[in-house]
Amino acid sequence: MPRFFNAPMHDATYARRCSLWRTTAALHLALLLVLAMGIRPCEAKRADGRRPNVVLMMADDQGWGDLSLHGNTNLATPRIDSLARDGAALERFFVCPVCSPTRAELLTGRYYPRGGVRGVSTGGERLDLDESTVAEAFQAAGYATAAYGKWHNGLQYPYHPNARGFDDYYGFCSGHWSHYFSPTLDHNGELVRGNGYLTDDFTDHALAFIEKHRQRPFFCYLPYNTPHSPMQVPDRFYEKFDGAELQMRNRDPGREDVLHTRAALAMVENIDFNVGRVLDKLDALGLAEQTIVIYLSDNGPNGWRYNGGMRGKKGWTDEGGVRVPCLVRWTGHIAPGTAIARIAGAIDLLPTLTDMAGIARVGEKRLDGQSLKPLLLCTAEAADWPDRMIFSYWGNRVSVRTQRWRLDDRGRLYDMPADPGQDRNVAGEHPEVARRLTAAVKQWKSEMLSELGRDDRPLPVGHPDRATTWLPARDGVPHGEVKRSCRHPNDSYFTNWRRADDRMTWDIEVLTAGRYEAAVYYTCPKADVGATVVLGFGEAEVRGKVAEAFDPPLVGAAEDRVFRGEGYAKDFKPLELGTFDLPARRGTLVLRAIDVPGRTVADVRYVVLRRVP
Numbered sequence: 001m002p003r004f005f006n007a008p009m010h011d012a013t014y015a016r017r018c019s020l021w022r023t024t025a026a027l028h029l030a031l032l033l034v035l036a037m038g039i040r041p042c043e044a045k046r047a048d049g050r051r052p053n054v055v056l057m058m059a060d061d062q063g064w065g066d067l068s069l070h071g072n073t074n075l076a077t078p079r080i081d082s083l084a085r086d087g088a089a090l091e092r093f094f095v096c097p098v099c100s101p102t103r104a105e106l107l108t109g110r111y112y113p114r115g116g117v118r119g120v121s122t123g124g125e126r127l128d129l130d131e132s133t134v135a136e137a138f139q140a141a142g143y144a145t146a147a148y149g150k151w152h153n154g155l156q157y158p159y160h161p162n163a164r165g166f167d168d169y170y171g172f173c174s175g176h177w178s179h180y181f182s183p184t185l186d187h188n189g190e191l192v193r194g195n196g197y198l199t200d201d202f203t204d205h206a207l208a209f210i211e212k213h214r215q216r217p218f219f220c221y222l223p224y225n226t227p228h229s230p231m232q233v234p235d236r237f238y239e240k241f242d243g244a245e246l247q248m249r250n251r252d253p254g255r256e257d258v259l260h261t262r263a264a265l266a267m268v269e270n271i272d273f274n275v276g277r278v279l280d281k282l283d284a285l286g287l288a289e290q291t292i293v294i295y296l297s298d299n300g301p302n303g304w305r306y307n308g309g310m311r312g313k314k315g316w317t318d319e320g321g322v323r324v325p326c327l328v329r330w331t332g333h334i335a336p337g338t339a340i341a342r343i344a345g346a347i348d349l350l351p352t353l354t355d356m357a358g359i360a361r362v363g364e365k366r367l368d369g370q371s372l373k374p375l376l377l378c379t380a381e382a383a384d385w386p387d388r389m390i391f392s393y394w395g396n397r398v399s400v401r402t403q404r405w406r407l408d409d410r411g412r413l414y415d416m417p418a419d420p421g422q423d424r425n426v427a428g429e430h431p432e433v434a435r436r437l438t439a440a441v442k443q444w445k446s447e448m449l450s451e452l453g454r455d456d457r458p459l460p461v462g463h464p465d466r467a468t469t470w471l472p473a474r475d476g477v478p479h480g481e482v483k484r485s486c487r488h489p490n491d492s493y494f495t496n497w498r499r500a501d502d503r504m505t506w507d508i509e510v511l512t513a514g515r516y517e518a519a520v521y522y523t524c525p526k527a528d529v530g531a532t533v534v535l536g537f538g539e540a541e542v543r544g545k546v547a548e549a550f551d552p553p554l555v556g557a558a559e560d561r562v563f564r565g566e567g568y569a570k571d572f573k574p575l576e577l578g579t580f581d582l583p584a585r586r587g588t589l590v591l592r593a594i595d596v597p598g599r600t601v602a603d604v605r606y607v608v609l610r611r612v613p
């Protein structure tokens with residue numbers, strides 16, 4: 001067992017360190033006060049009245065064990081590790097087993113079923129429109145706000161990040177993207193071409209945003225897309241791992257795919273490089289002391305690899321699926337090397353960040369999380385921190401964690417400090433604890449799932465604040481011979497469209513009645529050109545002929561380090577269909593063909609509807 005695994009700092013040690021920090025900090029503060037001739041700084045605002053900036057970075061599918069900070073000698077992550085050295089490590093930090101739920105909890109401070117999130121694709125990933133986000137709170141407080149990366153909580157406005165508190169957005173809204181080198185991306189609702197490797201590209205945008213807004217408070221959310229598949233990473237990061245022998249292995253090494261692990265670790269080293277670029281930028285601009293920097297991951301590792309001996313991986317409600325690193329640096333406020341053993345989770349980020357910045361939250365719905373500011377800043381309340389329960393839920397499985405216990409989704413009880421790998425069920429020895437936690441799970445489930453019900457949310461089209469609406473294949477339904485290019489809808493396109501009675505449909509709600517331009521993003525080989533496609537919504541209809549061949553190659557295979565489970569990407573070209581008048585109502589948008597001279601009609605990636613002023 002690596003020594004890092006089961007060595008949370010004891011509360012007494014923590015209290016001593018806090019106390020030492022307070023004494024040192026008090027001396028510094030006294031000096032500052034004298035120098036400032038009576039200006040009283042406070043926690044949330046600097047003497048110049050400026051509130052702290054926030055940079056919130058989150059990896060995708062990186063496990064707790066994927067950092068050198070946590071004893072993994074397979075890789076080196078000095079820049080991420082530095083956040084723990086220079087700030088605080090939340091050593092028992094819990095997120096959801098998969099991507100979109102964690103993002104929803106981070107954004108809202110509430111368990112994700114409350115926000116209507118029930119899946120990772122085909123619209124189930126969307127965060128309900130009556131939820132308020134942490135970005136809306138910062139935006140309302142006058143912050144410049146931005147998100148660069150994988151959003152995964154809804155695409156069509158007002159599910160889009162631009163409607164959820166982010167002034168600027170650049171990235172992809174789906175849960176999976178098929179290609180990580182200069183793919184097409186979403187920039188404030190328009191389709192653009194990316195520039196280079198995605199995490200580098202997202203970081204470039206963050207650096208430009210930070211630089212642009214250095215004179216005012218900013219909130220920058222960087223939900224990176226790696227080491228989530230496809231396992232693509234630039235050579236300069238992969239070279240070190242190519243053929244490397246891995247010293248640190250999964251607790252069950254026979255399950256490990258070493259090629260996959262090597263690629264994942266190289267991707268994490270690339271994240272470390274990018275975290276370093278962000279930290280260097282803050283230093284260069286003199287913003288280190290007025291910026292709260294957070295780094296975490298969104299779920300357990302996406303493969304069997306070293307994870308401190310914990311049970312499970314991504315998708316599991318066990319410790320290995322939901323425990324991730326969470327490091328918080330706020331120079332001059334959080335004592336260097338603060339190790340927090342208290343359990344905490346993604347639900348705590350909204351209350352913590354608004355509390356530390358001294359701003360009000362937006363919305364009045366009940367929060368499930370609580371502010372961790374007392375733990376981070378070692379205030380008096382930290383000494384008397386009550387125990388709590390943190391629930392993990394996915395695929396109808398629920399597990400609950402307290403400071404000491406985990407009750408797993410099968411009702412088995414584990415004494416986590418004594419048995420961090422969840423190897424020995426002690427429900428029989430602690431029947432009262434098992435009973436109490438079982439009852440808590442039952443109560444939680446009935447409360448949460450009663451809020452979910454059936455998903456009956458249409459895809460909004462033509463919101464007054466957004467002219468263009470993208471309807472990807474992901475959100476549509478294939479009928480007849482039409483198939484998805486991949487069984488996972490995420491970044492798929494429709495293919496095998498052969499017959500006049502084949503259909504693709506989208507369940508939409510037109511929010512603004514009026515005239516709309518329609519286009520279909522298609523590919524078609526030369527031999528098949530000539531079909532006429534028809535897009536209809538009730539009585540309204542537009543049509544166009546696939547008169548021009550466009551048949552670019554699939555991309556991605558050349559960059560893959562390991563065989564992928566999802567499909568490849570290609571470029572698509574718009575076929576303009578003209579304009580039609582749409583009434584404001586819910587209905588089915590239907591794409592079909594009326595004559596098919598070739599073997600197929602076309603492959604389809606998007607239907608796009610643009611409201612004409």
Ligand SMILES: [Ca+2]
Binds near residue numbers: 061098099228298299
């Ligand atoms: Ca993830």
